[in-house]
Amino acid sequence: xxxxxxxxxxxxxxxxxxxxxxxxxxxxxxxxxxxxxxxxxxxxxxxxxxxxxxxxxxxxxxxxxxxx
Numbered sequence: 001x002x003x004x005x006x007x008x009x010x011x012x013x014x015x016x017x018x019x020x021x022x023x024x025x026x027x028x029x030x031x032x033x034x035x036x037x038x039x040x041x042x043x044x045x046x047x048x049x050x051x052x053x054x055x056x057x058x059x060x061x062x063x064x065x066x067x068x
Contacts, residue, residue: 006014 004011
């Protein structure tokens with residue numbers, strides 16, 4: 001890692017710390033997602049009945065390539 005002027009040992013330690021930090025962030029995000037899911041189930045939130053059944057179809061159509 002010449003740009004940071006790190007030795008091989010320092011680069012290895014830096015990489016291990018970075019991977020550990022990313023694993024921690026992933027764990028924290030999953031924990032928050034699970035909590036939000038539990039709250040949504042408890043509140044009984046459902047999609048609005050007043051929405052058209054085709055609501056959101058534009059997102060599906062955006063990925064379709066008509067020139068195939």
